[in-house]
Amino acid sequence: MSARVLPYAVVLAAMAMVPLVSTSPFYVNLVSQIAIAAIGALGLNVLVGHAGLNSLGFAVFPGLAAYLVAWLSTVGGIDPVTAGIFALAGTLAVSALFALVALRTTGLGFVMITMALCQIVWGAAYRWTSVTGGDNGLSGVPRPGASLLPLERPEVFLWLCLAVLALALVQLGHFFESPLGVALRGARDQPRRMNAVGYDVWRIRFAAWMLAAAWGAAAGLLYAWYHQFVSPHMMAVTASAEVLLMLVAGGAGTLAGPLIGAALVVLLKNLASIWIERWVMLLGFTFVVIVVLMPDGIVPGFTRLRGWLRRLKPAPAPTLVPRERADG
Amino acid sequence: MAEPALSITGLTKQFGGLPAISDIRLDIMTGERHLLLGPNGAGKTTLFNLICGDLAPTAGSIRLFGNELVGLPPRKRTAFGLARTYQILTLFPHETICRNVMLALNGLRRGKWAAWSAFGSQKGLREEALAVLERVKLADYADRQVAQTAYGDRRRLEIAMALALSPRLLLLDEPLAGLSRDERVTVQDVLGEVPADVTVVLIEHDMDVALAFAERITLLHHGRVVTTGSRADIAADPRTKEVYLGA
Amino acid sequence: MTFWVSQSLNSLALGGLLFMLASGFSLIFGLMRVANLAHGALFMLGAYLGLAAVKAGLGFWAAALTSALLVGLLGGVMERTLLRRLAGRTLPQVLLTLGIAFIIADACLMLWGGDPMRLPAPPELSGAVRIGDAVFPRYRVFVIVASAAIALALWLLMERTRAGAMIRAAVDDVGMAQAIGISSSTLFTAVFCLGTALAGLGGVIGGPILSVYPSLDQDMLPLALLVVILGGAGSLAGAFVGAYAIGFIYTFGQVLVPDLAYVILFLPMVAVLSVAPQGLFGRRLG
Incomplete structure (x- = not known):
């Protein structure tokens, strides 16, 4: 086992052992929530951290998958596993359509369009009462249950979530170091150059969008099975914003960041629900404080700190300024 | 005579009705070292952007080894053997x-x-x-x-x-910009070693280097070709001074 | 026939409200490259402040004015203290304006509770008018006329005044505007105040039609975003055309296919973006 994999293995193993240590379902469920949130945050990180596309409608992916699986396995009467497969496929199909719209722009245009897309789906979930149950949502979503894997038990469900999280970490860990992953960051930093050396920037971004959608949908499936209930709130602006906060808090563009951020936000949210009722306001203040205190974001904030520490050691300073090198 | 490597005819680019490039006609032979000369705003970089596909022309045709480039995205032009550098460094930091x-x-x-x-x-x-x-x-x-x-x-x-x-056609946009004298010599060596069958079009303000490198020169002004010719032709042409001194 | 006439008038009224909301958003975006995601929350805050002012005994008109001024003032404070450093930096902008939106929305919920409330129309505009066979509330006619008047005033401001010329120059090229001596600092604050005040005013004017409720911001912001996506950021004409287009599509959608009114909004977005990614009248968003 390489040194890079070890810390992740340790963390996941520790999370998996929580049910063995604590009999309280509260902690088991808390860790499940963290795992599900982390899978979603890992998906959004493909867009925000690596593609440079700041989506404010990420919740549409888990939302679609959760509604699809809930509808298929309750109203549709299909068994949960088959429903899950159809839900994944359906979410990817709709996401591909959305990509045709969202990937027409970048920057703030992308923010606005992704937010609008998510709101449209949210509006459908909220208003199309005959199908979606409206504000009441769909309840009684069955978990897949097999004799081998009794998912109705919280600890077994947690292990499923952790297995999916491990899969996401391995897949994305490889992806970010792959030619396509490097090309994705290239398309973020220098799209013009990427075009000029023969890359199809649109298709690269499309691949990233679909990858984000896939992990978002996986998180949505687990969410629906975990709560056994879906409602429009999971696609509200606050839901998308929470995932964004996980990235910013943990560090966008890193592999471990979304995991750390998911843990922080889920813990904060659970604490907040105990002590104060105003989660939305707390979320708002957190955003404002982050921007005001760390105007470049948390990650560059720490990188800068590390840079200062490194500079305490003598090192040859590279020349960055043109026209100022000494001529021989 | 052989078919030119790059053949541009009637090329026009307007920005909101204002012409940046007007009816340019230019043939560059295979293996030629060609210099684009002209004051700032003459349309040199715009011409590069049109050739490589970052901009779409209002009218005209650009052929590379007989292939029409207009309408193709940049990456497809690259597949035909086109490569360029940028005046502003475009690297992956x-x-x-x-x-x-x-x-x-x-x-x-x-x-x-x-x-x-x-x-x-x-x-x-x-x-x-x-x-x-x-x-x-x-x-x-x-x-x-x-x-x-x-x-x-x-x-x-x-x-x-x-x-x-x-590449078979290399577009260099001010490859010496901001370099010291020593560094210029190094880049000059690098450019000198580009294989002879590669066609090179150069935008450069350092006349010493540019004139030593290029065999043929096109003088652009206000988005139009003033004249095309050999080094000696352009140096002797009174219009060259006119364009640069604004006389 | 009556149906089409009265729903068309409803569409015009909603379009007018959307114009008040989206024109400010669009001007701010075009000038400062800031997407003010708090705009929907400011619209809702305007509605609640107007309601509070009416309850405190002010007349409707005084309440509307007070509310617009307060919201505009808040916008100016936001711009001066927080937003001005963030031009062109997408993620911090999104976080900050969204954060402010959440704070405002939750504060409104805390102060005024979760139940929808009705902001009464001014008594002189109560009752109905007959248009053909259709009976139409007098207040909605006022909204149509008032929003058109505001659109005209904004157009005159942009096209016929020195300040408007400066804004147009700065929308085209901020660097150029600074080079010719336009103080972008004052201009930015002024436009931000104006844009947010319009949102606040829109909230009060819209109150009697839309009523005032906690997720009003979440209903209005996406519509404003759609208006700007359709019309193009930074363009007053774009906001105007986009606002009425969305007004019609959403109103008729709600009446004809009430379940899917939101989904229908997807269609104009797809249609416009596939032809013009920068919107009908806009520069490229990006």
């Missing part, structure tokens, strides 16, 4: 010098879509990148981060990114 070139090398290969294997593990890719870096005299710094690299070296990396595509 978070990667090493070598990985920059590897990224460029990958652009025309199918391996660029691989999403599981490691970027550096593709067979022979690194060796090829090092060979390109050798040509621009950067092989010694291959594993240095671009952000940590001196400006003069980055200028040469900019050229390496284009050379990596093994």
Whole structure:
């Protein structure tokens, strides 16, 4: 086992052992929530951290998958596993359509369009009462249950979530170091150059969008099975914003960041629900404080700190300024 | 006479009704070293952007070895053997010098879509990148981060990114901009070693280097071709002075 | 026939409200490259402040004016203290304006509770008018006329005044505007105040039609975003055309296919973006 994999293995193993240590379902469920949130945050990180596309409608992916699986396995009467497969496929199909719209722009245009897309789906979930149950949502979503894997038990469900999280970490860990992953960051930093050396920037971004959608949908499936209930709130602006906060808090563009951020936000949210009722306001203040205190974001904030520490050691300073090198 | 490498006819580009390039006609032969000359705003870089596809022309045709380029996206033009450098450095700052070139090398290969294997593990890719870096005299710094690299070296990396595509037509937009005298000599050497069958079009304000390099020169002014000819023709042409002195 | 006439008038009224909301958003975006995601929350805050002012005994008109001024003032404070450093930096902008939106929305919920409330129309505009066979509330006619008047005033401001010329120059090229001596600092604050005040005013004017409720911001912001996506950022004409287009599509959608009114909004977005990614009248968003 390489040194890079070890810390992740340790963390996941520790999370998996929580049910063995604590009999309280509260902690088991808390860790499940963290795992599900982390899978979603890992998906959004493909867009925000690596593609440079700041989506404010990420919740549409888990939302679609959760509604699809809930509808298929309750109203549709299909068994949960088959429903899950159809839900994944359906979410990817709709996401591909959305990509045709969202990937027409970048920057703030992308923010606005992704937010609008998510709101449209949210509006459908909220208003199309005959199908979606409206504000009441769909309840009684069955978990897949097999004799081998009794998912109705919280600890077994947690292990499923952790297995999916491990899969996401391995897949994305490889992806970010792959030619396509490097090309994705290239398309973020220098799209013009990427075009000029023969890359199809649109298709690269499309691949990233679909990858984000896939992990978002996986998180949505687990969410629906975990709560056994879906409602429009999971696609509200606050839901998308929470995932964004996980990235910013943990560090966008890193592999471990979304995991750390998911843990922080889920813990904060659970604490907040105990002590104060105003989660939305707390979320708002957190955003404002982050921007005001760390105007470049948390990650560059720490990188800068590390840079200062490194500079305490003598090192040859590279020349960055043109026209100022000494001529021989 | 052979077919020209690059053949431009009737090329016009307007920005909101204002012409930036007007009815340009230009033939450049295979293997030619061609200099685009003209004051700021003459339309030199706009012409490059039209050739490589960053801008779409209002009218006209651009043919590269007989292939019509107008209407094709930049990446398809690259497949026809076109490569360019930018006046403003367009590099990947978070990667090493070598990985920059590897990224460029990958652009025309199918391996660029691989999403599981490691970027550096593709067979022979690194060796090829090092060979390109050798040509621009950067092989010694291959594993240095671009952000940590001196400006003069980055200028040469900019050229390496284009050379990596093994172009048949190379567009160089001010490859000497901001360089010291020593660095200019190095870049001059690098340009001198570009294979003779590669056609090179150059925008450069350093007249000593540019005139030593280019055999033919096109003088642009206000988006129009004033005259095209040999070094001696252009130097002797009274219009050259007119354009530059505004007389 | 009556149906089409009265729903068309409803569409015009909603379009007018959307114009008040989206024109400010669009001007701010075009000038400062800031997407003010708090705009929907400011619209809702305007509605609640107007309601509070009416309850405190002010007349409707005084309440509307007070509310617009307060919201505009808040916008100016936001711009001066927080937003001005963030031009062109997408993620911090998104976080900050969204954060402010959440704070405002939750504060409104805390102060005024979760139940929808009705902001009464001014008594002189109560009752109905007959248009053909259709009976139409007098207040909605006022909204149509008032929003058109505001659109005209904004157009005159942009096209016929020195300040408007400066804004147009700065929308085209901020660097150029600074080079010719336009104080972008004052201009930015002024436009931000104006844009947010319009949102606040829109909230009060819209109150009697839309009623005032906690997720009003979440209903209105996406519509405003759609208006700007359709019309193009930074363009007053774009906001105008986009606002009425969305007004019609949403109103008729709600009446004809009430379940899917939101989904229908997807269609114009797809249609416009596939032809013009920068919107009908806009520069490229990006």
